[in-house]
Amino acid sequence: MSLKIQHIIPEIHARFSGNPDTEIDTVSIDSRSLQNNSQTLFFALAGLNNDAHQYIPDLIAKGVQNFVVNHIPKDLESKANFLLVENTLQALQDFASYYRKSFHFPIIGITGSNGKTIVKEWLNFLLSPDYNIIRSPKSYNSQVGVPLSVISINEKHNLGIFEAGISTVREMEKLEKIIQPTIGILTNIGSAHDEGFQNLEEKISEKLRLFEHSEVLIYQKNTLVDSLIDATTKTFSWSFNDKNANVFITQKQLSEKTQLSISYDTISFNAIIPFQDKASIENAISCLMALLYLGYLPEIIQERMQLLYSVEMRLKVKNGINNTAIVDDSYSSDYQSLKIALDFLEQQKQYKKKTIILSDIIQSGLPTDELYKKVSELVTSNKIDRVIGVGEEIGTYSNSFKNIITYKNTDDLISDFKNLNFENETILIKGARIFQFEKITSLLEEKTHETVLEINxxxxxxxxxxxxxxxxxxxxxxxxxxxxxxxxxxxxxxxxxxxxxxxxxxxxxxxxxxxxxxxxxxxxxxxxxxxxxxxxxxxxxxxxxxxxxxxxxxxxxxxxxxxxxxxxxxxxxxxxxxxxxxxxxxxxxxxxxxxxxxxxxxxxxxxxxxxxxxxxxxxxxxxxxxxxxxxxxxxxxxxxxxxxxxxxxxxxxxxxxxxxxxxxxxxxxxxxxxxxDPSETKYLENVGTLKSIISQIRTIQSGESVGYGRRFMASKETKIATIPIGYADGIPRSWGNQLGYVMIKNQKASIVGSVCMDMLMVDVSTIDCLEGDPVIIFGEDPNVTYIAEKLGTIPYEILTGISHRVKRVFYRE
The missing domain is CATH 3.20.20.10 (Alanine racemase)
Structure with a gap:
């Protein structure tokens, strides 16, 4: 990005004070980011209880010179360039819309209640061999996240994939003007954000506004959705049961996989995906439909769909060995997500010394020389003490970095692991999926048992x-x-x-x-x-x-x-x-x-x-x-x-x-x-999810018992799963004996027998599960308020009772 302020002024309907010939090359809304500089255009967003205008003096002192404001703070008018607007959020959106119009390649816009980020990441994987893709980083799909995503487009990109999320009416029309999608994908419609709409029809209608000017809408054929789609909208639909859909699909479960049989016009073929759950199947089909629409041959679709993988959408903070803290972003390495991860590292650093383990940057859209110059500048601005590079490319540009050591591949780093002396530092692990940085994370992570409390x-x-x-x-x-x-x-x-x-x-x-x-x-x-x-x-x-x-x-x-x-x-x-x-x-x-x-x-x-x-x-x-x-x-x-x-x-x-x-x-x-207050609770989000796994599954016969004191006696053949968490971890002993339950595969599994010190047992007779499968002890369901009510106590006691031996993992979506 390289834009003169004089060209931006009319696009955001601003009054200007300062030097209009000034050029900007980046946009920011976060006064705390170490990436702000003299060519940053800072939008001073004002919310109900946080007004960024108050941070402008500090930003000027740090060298920022260009601000979009709804008022010029006292005594600052002559000290920087100010673009004065009525609403700074609207100005950010107008700027992004103006910037988007400079590019004329296909844009895939994705909305729905569930699956937006998964579909976006899978499409990026499926299409990346053929396109230079710009996509929303993480789940940047809000009124602020969408413009920030679109502003990241550069001249080398030739395909965009952006997701859009809304929580109430009249939001999507703003996002449509920013994304301007040519291809639309509507994913699953669920209950998320229901409170912002009068009914389901209104919710779907609002989401469909994203596709008002798209050349096509891809969706699962549905009577209700059909009735709400504008008659002028071209659709490309799929269905499991309606043969009037453009693509008819049947499914067959294989060992831990699903075979999809696709009938489209005169074409019929099978594709295997490595998932069996309903959500993943639907998300994979949305991606398959995009490939079909873009003219991909069945053999290419078959080859790539079977390589789909579970997407980790979260930046995690974990305790590491030798007094280290790990920021785990080991499955993603593109330029935009690197900027986000570095800000998160600064926000969550537990130790003053900062290290980044970084693979080659994939899909930046930039020439390699320019890319690593920018990466070097990012690393410098974020005051990273040590860089450990992995890959042929970053090794070639090692001279661009201070205090860097490079390895050709992940295995070479692992072989030299002991010589890297990780201690008393915060470590960002940032790698493209092909580098398998999870191996490095495993070496660095403090070893504890398999029960974790995830903090959102x-x-x-x-x-x-x-x-x-x-x-x-x-x-x-x-x-x-x-x-x-x-x-x-x-x-x-x-x-x-x-x-x-x-x-x-x-x-x-x-x-x-x-x-x-x-x-x-x-x-x-x-x-x-x-x-x-x-x-x-x-x-x-x-x-x-x-x-x-x-x-x-x-x-x-x-x-x-x-x-x-x-x-x-x-x-x-x-x-x-x-x-x-x-x-x-x-x-x-x-x-x-x-x-x-x-x-x-x-x-x-x-x-x-x-x-x-x-x-x-x-x-x-x-x-x-x-x-x-x-x-x-x-x-x-x-x-x-x-x-x-x-x-x-x-x-x-x-x-x-x-x-x-x-x-x-x-x-x-x-x-x-x-x-x-239950009416207030619905506006709050669950913070802690206590998770474990199934250690062992056994089948007992009628008359056999489970646990101390034989407090559970089977009345018929019963499948029992043992979970490695007990009252020493903070699970009340009284939560056992079929009063409480855990969630496995989205199904309730009743706790049978007494909760032991380090284990509890659950009835999984009706659940298709395996040893090693994840278990939810509490989170959304059951939540701590429900558990407290059943036990005659308060949520504070449940939350504060979780033992320190339970590993805490902090993450950001």
């Missing part, structure tokens, strides 16, 4: 933004990461919150805060339950203690004075009815007298905790707590002549008592996708 960082970001949207613009946000991030992992969650510019983190005890500070977290951290013996360590690590008693206050003051501190931040806890910790009204005279004339400390905030914010039957009690907090905190502020941050609301309070936001709120369990 996208879901955490979504939930965070959901609660932010409930806040007034000036309200600060403290996020609780105590109890190892409610069982999800403390540092990784804290790092993400730091990336999202939370105002405060909250922990229960000093050692939790010390661990975060030692790992490099810079956000202020409040310690809610500090013990007097931990005050020295709190001061040493720049933590901020909650003070809840006169005894504790005097103890802290004594140490603060010994250390000659000045204005060290503390947080005063008031007891307004919880009766757990805090100063009561009778304590205020002594508290005020003690706090006066104490220059060693500063009251940073005054807080209290609500006992019934989640239970509206105690509405009057909650209101009385708020009123008492107002009274007591106002007195402290007046008599001490201070203006601290005040906060009383927790997660439920944010939703139920918005009038009491004060200066800050504290978000806890809501961040992890749990709400006490």
């Amino acid at each position: 960082l996208n879901a955490i970001s979504h939930n965070l933004n959901f609660f932010k949207s409930k806040l007034k613009p000036q309200t600060k946000l403290m996020v609780m990461v105590k109890a190892f991030g409610y069982g999800s992992g403390g540092f990784e969650i804290a790092k993400l919150l730091e990336y999202h510019k939370a105002d405060y983190l909250g922990v229960a005890f000093a050692d939790e805060g010390i661990a975060l500070k030692s790992a490099g977290i810079t956000l202020p951290i409040m310690v809610l339950n500090p013990e007097n013996t931990s005050f020295s360590a709190i001061i040493e690590h720049n933590l901020e203690p909650e003070i809840y008693s006169i005894k504790g206050l005097r103890a802290f003051l004594k140490i603060a004075e010994q250390k000659n501190l000045e204005q060290f931040p503390v947080h005063i806890k008031l007891d307004t009815g919880m009766h757990r910790l805090g100063f009561q009204e009778d304590d205020l005279d002594e508290l005020i007298a003690t706090l006066k004339n104490t220059p060693s400390i500063k009251v940073k905030s005054i807080l209290s905790h609500m006992a019934t914010s989640d239970d509206l039957t105690h509405h009057e009690f909650a209101k009385s707590q708020i009123a008492l907090f107002e009274k007591l905190s106002a007195r402290l502020m007046q008599e001490l002549s201070i203006n601290p941050i005040r906060h009383i609301l927790n997660t439920s309070g944010i939703s139920n008592y918005p009038e009491a936001q004060y200066d800050m709120v504290r978000l806890g369990i809501g961040l992890y996708g749990v709400s006490n």
Whole structure:
């Protein structure tokens, strides 16, 4: 990309201030990206609770000179180039639409409820021998993701594959103008985002808007869809049961594969795909239909379809050997996804030293010299300490990189693995699939048992933004990461919150805060339950203690004075009815007298905790707590002549008592996708999925028993699967004996007998499963709220009970 600002101004309907002859070569919406530079055009997007305009001064200081804004920040007009528009998101979309019109090759546009990303990645694989393809990186299919994807087109590409996702009406028409697809594919229509539409008909109609100007629409023939397709739209349909479809298909299951028999015009042939599940079969057929439409011969289709593979769509963070953290993106190596992975590496780095293991870059669309020059610039801008290159191409351009070692292939690297001395570093593994970098990941990954808790960082970001949207613009946000991030992992969650510019983190005890500070977290951290013996360590690590008693206050003051501190931040806890910790009204005279004339400390905030914010039957009690907090905190502020941050609301309070936001709120369990309000839960996303595998399957006969105490007795021949997870991993023993269940192959498998320390057993008599198959312990179904209700407890107990011996894997879609 090389564009002059003077050509962009009319396309995004901007008023301009600055030098219109300036050229830009990249676009950014993320002020935190290390890839921003003097030729970046930065779009200052403004949301309900995050306005990028506030970061413009910092960006100018870092050398960025070109901004699309809806207002020019004070005193900055002469310091950069500004394109002033009414709506910066609309301007980004208009820019992408303008840029798209510069290219005239075929574009495949994909939408649907499920399968968009899989179909896109498989089409890229199937068509890449014949085309130079630009495609959406990861699942960039939103109102922001689509324009960013399209802006990545360059002159060497000759085919585009872009996916489009919508959550409500009037969104697709905007994406259609940006993608301008020539070939359309409608994938499976499911229940995702149903809440944004009045009914299924409206949802399908909105999705079909993507294809209003396409030359053809590829889809599975369906009476409802047929009734909603515009009569002028040319279609290319397929079906398992309707012979009026353009392509009629039958299927036959083979050993772990499926044979598709295709009848199209006068052509009939078979194709084998390496999957048997319904979703994969439908997605594979969507790809096969595209190949047919593009005129591929049956023998080419047969050859390539049998090579389809499971697509890993997630960037994962894993614990590695020798105090390393691994960012695993080992199945993808193209230029656009490299930029995303490097930003993610910076966001999630656990160690200051950063290493990238990088294969040859596939399908950049750029001449090789230009490509590796750009890759080198990316690596430099992201301050990568060490590059390990794998492949003939990257080896040829090793002179473009500082501190690089190269290998011809993956096996050569593995042979030299011991000499690479991986320790105390964060490692990005980024390789094209043909390089089989999963072998490297396996060597680097810390070995633990096969049960993992997968943490969806996208879901955490979504939930965070959901609660932010409930806040007034000036309200600060403290996020609780105590109890190892409610069982999800403390540092990784804290790092993400730091990336999202939370105002405060909250922990229960000093050692939790010390661990975060030692790992490099810079956000202020409040310690809610500090013990007097931990005050020295709190001061040493720049933590901020909650003070809840006169005894504790005097103890802290004594140490603060010994250390000659000045204005060290503390947080005063008031007891307004919880009766757990805090100063009561009778304590205020002594508290005020003690706090006066104490220059060693500063009251940073005054807080209290609500006992019934989640239970509206105690509405009057909650209101009385708020009123008492107002009274007591106002007195402290007046008599001490201070203006601290005040906060009383927790997660439920944010939703139920918005009038009491004060200066800050504290978000806890809501961040992890749990709400006490069912109507609110549907807007939150599941964060944690606890997974394991089937260790062994056996068949027992009628009268035989399972587990300790013979608490399950088979009444007929029964197939039993053993799962390597038990109460030592955090599964309540009471969840056994046919009360609880796990999910295998999307089917419920009842837990039989008692949950053991390291194992549990389930009935899989009606499930076609094998040893090694994955098992969902909890996630979407069953979710932790359901489990808690059945066990007569709360979701907090389920989440925080997951043992540290269960490996946490963090990922981003």
